[in-house]
Amino acid sequence: MSAPHTEGARPGPVHARDDASVGQLLGDLTGDLARLFRDEVELAKAEVKEEAAKAGKAAGLYGGAAYAVGLAVLLASLAAVFGLRHVMDIAWAALVVTAVWAVIGAVLHAMGRTRMRTVQPTPERAVDSLKKDAKWARHPTS
Numbered sequence: 082m083s084a085p086h087t088e089g090a091r092p093g094p095v096h097a098r099d100d101a102s103v104g105q106l107l108g109d110l111t112g113d114l115a116r117l118f119r120d121e122v123e124l125a126k127a128e129v130k131e132e133a134a135k136a137g138k139a140a141g142l143y144g145g146a147a148y149a150v151g152l153a154v155l156l157a158s159l160a161a162v163f164g165l166r167h168v169m170d171i172a173w174a175a176l177v178v179t180a181v182w183a184v185i186g187a188v189l190h191a192m193g194r195t196r197m198r199t200v201q202p203t204p205e206r207a208v209d210s211l212k213k214d215a216k217w218a219r220h221p222t223s
Contacts, residue, residue, distance in 0.1 A: 114218055121214060125207035132204070158182065 101109075158178050165174030 117214055121211045125204045128204035128207055
């Protein structure tokens with residue numbers, strides 16, 4: 082026995098039907114637009130998730146590098162202070178090394194701030210696509 086055919090059940094979107102009413106066509110169009118917007122939102126979510134994962138991995142690497150460099154800087158600074166001790170008082174030697182690191186820190190901060198301004202927090206492709214879809218939805222014949 083075959084399953085009875087129901088009028089409202091369709092496996093997918095209908096693109097062109099001679100017997101479709103205007104109401105059915107508008108319903109199909111509305112459903113297709115809703116599906117399109119849902120897909121665009123899912124794309125935006127996927128882009129944001131991908132970028133966040135990349136940023137998280139990079140941040141972890143930066144953290145490990147910062148720890149290792151911190152230890153190296155501490156030991157190098159002590160070596161510099163003890164080396165300068167032969168030329169000047171140890172207190173002045175420590176002050177000189179501290180001043181050098183303060184200047185280096187200020188330069189690195191300025192460079193980091195400049196690079197941080199280039200970060201794109203929004204998923205540009207998805208936003209552009211949504212804008213195009215919204216424009217088309219307002220004027221589908223243009």
